[in-house]
Amino acid sequence: DYSVVLKDLNKVYNNLLKDDTVALKDVNLEIGQSEFISIIGPSGCGKSTLLKIIGNLDKATSGEILYKDGVNQQLGFVFQDSVLLPWKNVRENAEFPLVIQKKQTKENEEKLDELLELAGLTEFKTALPRELSGGMKQRVSIVRALSYDAPLLLMDEPFGALDALTRDHLNEELLKIWQKTKKTIIFVTHSIEEAVFLSDRVVVMSPRPGRIKEIVSIDLPRP
Ligand code: ADP
Numbered sequence: 181d182y183s184v185v186l187k188d189l190n191k192v193y194n195n196l197l198k199d200d201t202v203a204l205k206d207v208n209l210e211i212g213q214s215e216f217i218s219i220i221g222p223s224g225c226g227k228s229t230l231l232k233i234i235g236n237l238d239k240a241t242s243g244e245i246l247y248k249d250g251v252n253q254q255l256g257f258v259f260q261d262s263v264l265l266p267w268k269n270v271r272e273n274a275e276f277p278l279v280i281q282k283k284q285t286k287e288n289e290e291k292l293d294e295l296l297e298l299a300g301l302t303e304f305k306t307a308l309p310r311e312l313s314g315g316m317k318q319r320v321s322i323v324r325a326l327s328y329d330a331p332l333l334l335m336d337e338p339f340g341a342l343d344a345l346t347r348d349h350l351n352e353e354l355l356k357i358w359q360k361t362k363k364t365i366i367f368v369t370h371s372i373e374e375a376v377f378l379s380d381r382v383v384v385m386s387p388r389p390g391r392i393k394e395i396v397s398i399d400l401p402r403p
């Protein structure tokens with residue numbers, strides 16, 4: 181059962197002073213429900229462009245995207261440098277989407293506290309962002325992206341700015357959260373190790389920009 185299907189996607193950026201940039205070229209991909217899929221490839225190969233187009237933050241030049249019912253109305257996004265509201269504490273930041281969407285039901289609030297617990301943030305609920313390390317802030321932004329019922333989570337190098345140890349730690353926690361919540365996750369990284377550790381499948385993009393070079397299924401047992 182699919183979550184998102186990409187059909188013949190092409191993206192061309194028209195530049196004022198130089199030749200056009202082909203950022204995506206004939207991309208075809210079917211992403212399953214509850215699948216953890218990574219996209220890897222060198223800088224400039226089109227990873228972010230692909231993620232933005234899936235997330236409706238940008239438009240393809242041609243091609244088609246099919247979303248399973250409701251998937252494109254509710255997306256969670258986590259970027260490399262996620263912005264937290266500095267005057268709100270950890271719990272308030274994580275709760276923010278629920279407040280905006282007026283979905284502060286008892287059930288959602290309990291789920292939020294569960295996610296904070298899973299992410300190791302229970303003791304820091306009342307801490308302000310400026311009191312947190314980079315790793316802690318990224319945890320808050322992950323919980324925030326998971327706090328409402330977005331079936332699809334898009335992550336663009338979420339741990340790219342962190343040291344290796346913190347990163348390993350957060351990868352393990354992300355896997356636990358994914359196993360528990362069964363979201364579909366599309367995860368952009370340029371670490372092959374990270375992609376193999378986390379994913380069901382790895383989409384390798386070609387340095388000849390915009391093309392999928394191959395799609396590798398990972399059969400290693402998960403921790
Ligand atoms: P990656 O995420 O793999 O580093 P990007 O998707 O950011 O790759 O970029 C793919 C190509 O598109 C690159 O050549 C980049 O310079 C170009 N590009 C990205 N965004 C724009 C833009 N807004 N305008 C023009 N060119 C862009």
Ligand code: ADP
Nearest residue numbers: 304307311312313314315316317319345346349
């Ligand atoms: P992470 O815990 O995401 O790996 P760090 O390695 O920078 O991030 O954090 C080191 C330790 O410092 C963590 O185990 C955490 O418990 C603690 N810590 C981080 N921020 C605070 C804070 N605001 N108050 C107290 N302890 C903190």
